[in-house]
Amino acid sequence: MTGDARRARTARPGPPGPPAFTEAQSKRARVRAAGMDPDYWYAVAHESELPRGKTLATRFWGHPIVVYRGADGTLHALEDRCAHRQLKLSGGEVNGCHLTCTYHGWSYDGDGNVVHYAHDLFGRARPEAKVAGYPVTSRHGLIWIFPGEPALAPVRTIPAIPELSGRRPWARLDASFTWQAHHSMIIDNVSDFTHSYLHRRFRPFWDAKLTRHELIGDRVELSYATHVGGGRLTSRFVDRRQVDTTSIELAFDYPYQRSDTGGSIKHWCFVLPMDRRTSRVFFIFYFDAVRIPGTRWTVPRRLLPLFMRVAGALVVKPLLGEDGEAVESEQLGYETHYAAPILELNPAVGLFQDLTIRKWEEFLDRDRARPRPSGIATADGRVVPSRHDSRHDR
Ligand code: FES
Ligand SMILES: [Fe+2]
Numbered sequence: 001m002t003g004d005a006r007r008a009r010t011a012r013p014g015p016p017g018p019p020a021f022t023e024a025q026s027k028r029a030r031v032r033a034a035g036m037d038p039d040y041w042y043a044v045a046h047e048s049e050l051p052r053g054k055t056l057a058t059r060f061w062g063h064p065i066v067v068y069r070g071a072d073g074t075l076h077a078l079e080d081r082c083a084h085r086q087l088k089l090s091g092g093e094v095n096g097c098h099l100t101c102t103y104h105g106w107s108y109d110g111d112g113n114v115v116h117y118a119h120d121l122f123g124r125a126r127p128e129a130k131v132a133g134y135p136v137t138s139r140h141g142l143i144w145i146f147p148g149e150p151a152l153a154p155v156r157t158i159p160a161i162p163e164l165s166g167r168r169p170w171a172r173l174d175a176s177f178t179w180q181a182h183h184s185m186i187i188d189n190v191s192d193f194t195h196s197y198l199h200r201r202f203r204p205f206w207d208a209k210l211t212r213h214e215l216i217g218d219r220v221e222l223s224y225a226t227h228v229g230g231g232r233l234t235s236r237f238v239d240r241r242q243v244d245t246t247s248i249e250l251a252f253d254y255p256y257q258r259s260d261t262g263g264s265i266k267h268w269c270f271v272l273p274m275d276r277r278t279s280r281v282f283f284i285f286y287f288d289a290v291r292i293p294g295t296r297w298t299v300p301r302r303l304l305p306l307f308m309r310v311a312g313a314l315v316v317k318p319l320l321g322e323d324g325e326a327v328e329s330e331q332l333g334y335e336t337h338y339a340a341p342i343l344e345l346n347p348a349v350g351l352f353q354d355l356t357i358r359k360w361e362e363f364l365d366r367d368r369a370r371p372r373p374s375g376i377a378t379a380d381g382r383v384v385p386s387r388h389d390s391r392h393d394r
Contacts, residue, residue, distance in 0.1 A: 018338040020380060021360065028342045031184045031353040032334055034360035035061045036255050036273045038148035038376050041158045043270040043282045045143045046176065050075070055099065057090035059274040060147040062381045066090040067136060067143060070097030076110035077136040077145045083114060083129040140164065141174065142270070142282060148363075148374065159256055159268060163286055170266075170286040171304040173312050175320055178280045181327035182334075183273040184356050186281055189323050190257050190269050191250045192346050193224050198326055202319045204228070205248065213348040218359065220252040220351040228261045252352050254359055264288035276381035277331055285316065 019025070021033040036042075044058045044067060055068040057080055064080035066089045074097060080090050082101040089108065092101045098115060100107040105118025112133040117126065135146040135153040140161055146153040163170040179186065189195065193208035208226035228245040249260045257269040265287050272280040290299045290307060299307045344350060367373045 018335060026342060027350070027353055027357065028344070029338060030357050032182050032338075033276070033380075034184065034356050035363070035376065035381055036183055036271075036356070037359045037363040038374065039146075039152045039363065039366075040148070040156050040255050041137070041144040041146050041153070042255070042272050043142040043144050044272055044280070046174065046282075047138050047141050047143055050143060053094045055090045055092065055094065056143075057088065058145075058272070058280075059278075060145070061273050061376050062275045063147065063376060064088065064090075065134060065145060065147070066099070067145065068094050068099050070094060070110070072097060074110065075136045075138060075143060077134040078108060078110075078112045079131040079133075081131060082106060083131050089131075140284060147376065149370070159253070159258075161268065161284070161286070163266065163288075164284075170288055171290050171299070171308055173285040173287075173308045173316055174283065175285075175312060175317050176280065176282045177320065177324050178274070178278065179324045179327055180277055181279055181324075181331040182277060183271045183279045184353065185327045185330050185334075186269075186271050186279055186323075187252055187257060187352050187356065188349050189327050191220075191222060191252055191259075191352060192349050193226060193248075194346050195323075195326065198322050199319060202315060202322075204319055210346065210348060211247070213351055215351045215355060218254040218355065220348065220355055221249070222251070222348045222351075223247060223249050228265070252355065254355055273381070277335075283316075283320065 018032060019029050021030060021035075024030040024033050038060060042060065044065070045056055050056045050067060050069050052069050052071055052073055055066050058065050058067065065077055066080040067075060067077045069075055071094070076097070076099070078089060078099065080088050082089055082092075082103065084101065084104060084106050087101055087103050089099055089101055092099050094100075095107065098107045098109055100116075100118070105116075106114050106129065107116035107118070108131065109115045110133065112131040114127070114129040121127075135150055137144050137158075139158045144158055146156070164172055193205055193210075196203070196206045196208060199205075205224075205226045205228050208224040211223045211225050213220065213222040225247050228248055245261060245265075247261075251258050255271065257271070258267060260266045265285070267283060267285040270282040270284075272282075274280055290304065290311075291297070292299055364377050367377050
């Protein structure tokens with residue numbers, strides 16, 4: 001028997017796993033394999049995470065991306081690989097407004113062109129080496145990249161949050177996490193209020209009845225009649241004299257998610273699909289009036305930032321941590337039991353999933369028709385998770 005034949009006879013098939021998007025039969029399997037349309041702006045980090053002269057490594061659906069801030073404060077985003085021997089450029093050094101690879105010192109400008117070689121070229125002409133660059137900007141204290149077709153970047157908009165600017169900006173609370181879970185599980189989680197049992201300690205909402213759910217274009221709108229912010233801790237911060245807390249409006253406004261309670265408590269949730277089982281999620285909560293716990297008075301404006309930090313540490317981050325544990329556990333459960341029967345009771349969840357699947361199909365069709373496909377579809381979200389991932393970022 002030849003070596004090859006022996007290997008073929010003894011080779012065992014690898015462990016089965018959830019199907020890829022193109023092979024998936026059920027809606028659940030399709031949504032759990034779908035990517036997110038790269039032709040939108042995606043938040044990748046808080047601005048404060050990236051000082052001048054530093055790099056930040058991130059990913060979009062498996063594709064490593066380095067964001068760096070030049071000495072003049074300008075942001076740049078490039079493929080996170082050196083065109084020479086594929087080292088991560090995020091391990092390099094920022095010199096002025098260029099990024100220099102740590103190995104042989106090839107230096108890149110903000111568009112990804114190699115502009116300097118720090119070694120002898122052996123009598124050859126200067127190679128025209130380049131890596132891809134991505135549109136990048138900052139808004140709402142977050143850094144955003146546009147991983148898709150750059151020509152579409154100017155026509156896509158980052159959601160406006162007028163309440164956070166002007167003469168009387170609302171109180172704001174930020175939280176972000178990196179969770180080992182598919183992005184669709186996070187969208188299901190943040191808009192599906194059947195999971196109040198998970199939060200029985202904090203009771204941010206309970207007794208929720210879905211009163212409306214509707215798919216309008218690229219947006220799912222839904223409403224619940226519920227009791228918002230009535231738990232032992234959460235009730236201390238909500239001013240019930242001013243805010244109607246008996247219902248909540250939500251939307252999955254693709255690819256972003258948001259809520260509104262009584263026109264006075266709102267949030268946006270921005271999900272970054274890093275790869276098939278890793279997502280970074282950015283929450284911005286904002287409040288029109290915040291009560292001093294145990295009193296009838298609202299918190300003075302100058303104390304709001306401090307107050308929000310305390311509320312974040314005591315209530316919001318532990319509460320969202322419960323969601324993180326749940327979706328990470330759901331991811332592991334799905335990878336083991338992906339063929340188990342599907343028991344989804346909330347009809348709104350079906351709409352989120354329909355929208356995610358449709359948007360991914362539309363992107364795949366557009367991408368196939370492009371002269372140079374993006375590569376995002378073929379990578380299918382596969383990548384080794386970065387060492388820099390952490391469960392609780394901020
Ligand atoms: S690997 Fe980057 S310069 Fe050689
Ligand atoms: Fe939750």
